[in-house]
Amino acid sequence: MIxxxxxxxxxxxxxxxxxxxxxxxxxxxxxxxxxxxYTKMDLLIKDYxxxxxxxxxxxxxxxxxxxxxxxxxxxxxxKWRNWRTGLSFYDKNAGAKIVSALDDCLISEDNHFIxxxxxxxxxxxxxxxxxxxxxxxxxxxxxxxxGYPAKDIGYLVFFAPIKVKSNSTIEFxxxxxxxxxxxxxxxxxxxxxxxxxxxxxxxxHGNCDYCRWIxxxxxxx
Numbered sequence: 001m002i003x004x005x006x007x008x009x010x011x012x013x014x015x016x017x018x019x020x021x022x023x024x025x026x027x028x029x030x031x032x033x034x035x036x037x038y039t040k041m042d043l044l045i046k047d048y049x050x051x052x053x054x055x056x057x058x059x060x061x062x063x064x065x066x067x068x069x070x071x072x073x074x075x076x077x078x079k080w081r082n083w084r085t086g087l088s089f090y091d092k093n094a095g096a097k098i099v100s101a102l103d104d105c106l107i108s109e110d111n112h113f114i115x116x117x118x119x120x121x122x123x124x125x126x127x128x129x130x131x132x133x134x135x136x137x138x139x140x141x142x143x144x145x146x147g148y149p150a151k152d153i154g155y156l157v158f159f160a161p162i163k164v165k166s167n168s169t170i171e172f173x174x175x176x177x178x179x180x181x182x183x184x185x186x187x188x189x190x191x192x193x194x195x196x197x198x199x200x201x202x203x204x205h206g207n208c209d210y211c212r213w214i215x216x217x218x219x220x221x
Contacts, residue, residue: 002096002197004190005083006135009098012193013134015208017201024197029210041120042103045159046081049104050074061174066155068106068114077105087142089190096194100142108151115139115154115181123160132156134189136179141186154179 002023012019021027052059053070071077079085083101090097106114115136136154143150155176162171196202204211 002094002194004096004098004193006098006100006138009134009138009189009193012196013189015205015211016196017203017205018208018210019193020197020201038120041159042118045118045120045157046103053077062157062176065176066106066114066116066178067151067153068108068112071105071107071113077102080105087139087146087148089142089145091194094191094194096190096197098138098142098190100139102139105143106155111149112151113143113148114151115143117154117156119156119158121158121160133179133181134186137181137183137186137189140181141183144183150183152181152183154181 004023008019008023011022018029022029049059049070053072053074056069056072058066058070080087080100080102083099086100086102088097088099102115103118104116106116108114117132117135117139119132136156140150140152140154155178158173158175158177160173160175162173164170204214
């Protein structure tokens with residue numbers, strides 16, 4: 001069975017050949033340096049949001065800037081945050097499944113679900129959200145597929161450090177970005193990836209640094 005995720009589909013979007021090699025052949029791109037700081041930041045942000053959730057509040061950085069309130073079911077959210085128990089979709093005929101790990105979720109006034117994802121950044125740019133469009137598309141689609149009616153929007157909350165204060169705390173610039181999403185686009189994207197995996201190995205991607213690296217090594221050897 002083919003098992004995909006939002007992150008593996010991001011690789012498909014980046015380079016179909018690298019995606020094919022990773023999912024079909026188990027050959028991954030060379031791993032970069034580990035990022036324990038980003039992992040720790042993610043856990044700290046979750047704890048921070050959960051503290052406000054327990055009191056039925058939004059963090060002050062989101063007040064008036066996002067639609068709805070935080071999902072108040074902590075146990076359900078705990079499941080969604082783990083890809084093993086998170087939102088998923090399985091097509092038996094295609095022999096393919098997509099799994100997810102959702103950071104957080106909002107509930108609108110009309111009881112629709114709105115995915116929310118945290119992003120730690122060195123700097124927040126005007127187009128920072130564009131790179132995560134497919135991810136939010138997938139989350140809204142999976143919410144719908146699992147019986148949680150989702151609005152066609154999602155939020156990214158960017159955290160970028162500004163300075164270290166004298167009391168050793170770090171000040172962050174926190175910017176929520178609303179993204180219009182498409183469930184149909186997510187579904188189409190999933191099946192395009194599945195169809196590619198059922199075919200032959202794609203040609204090398206001209207804009208992929210890893211594909212070019214392999215060519216350079218081959219020329220040297």
